[in-house]
Amino acid sequence: MTTYLAHYQSPAAADSRATGFFEFESDARCGSRENANHARLRMLELYGKEAVSWSIDRIEKKKAATEALDGQLELDFRPEKKKPRKAKKEYW
Numbered sequence: 001m002t003t004y005l006a007h008y009q010s011p012a013a014a015d016s017r018a019t020g021f022f023e024f025e026s027d028a029r030c031g032s033r034e035n036a037n038h039a040r041l042r043m044l045e046l047y048g049k050e051a052v053s054w055s056i057d058r059i060e061k062k063k064a065a066t067e068a069l070d071g072q073l074e075l076d077f078r079p080e081k082k083k084p085r086k087a088k089k090e091y092w
Helices: 033-051
Strands: 002-009 019-026 055-061
Touching (some): 002 033, 019 033
Antiparallel strands (some): 002 019, 002 055
């Protein structure tokens, strides 16, 4: 099973606007009707009857966790790369 991120949004006329994203797992191909159905069912499981009028904007594959965890930045102690010199233009 592949893990996906689904981004949702409440209707514009709602009293309290809700936007966000959640994770779900699906065997279906990204962008397929079955994948969207799995996302919709997971959203209803998580948020209940409050989420009936919400819509799912987009679904994307979850990226690998190779980035920094918990917002912690990484320090890079490698020397800076030398910038290539620009060629001088000769005007006559």
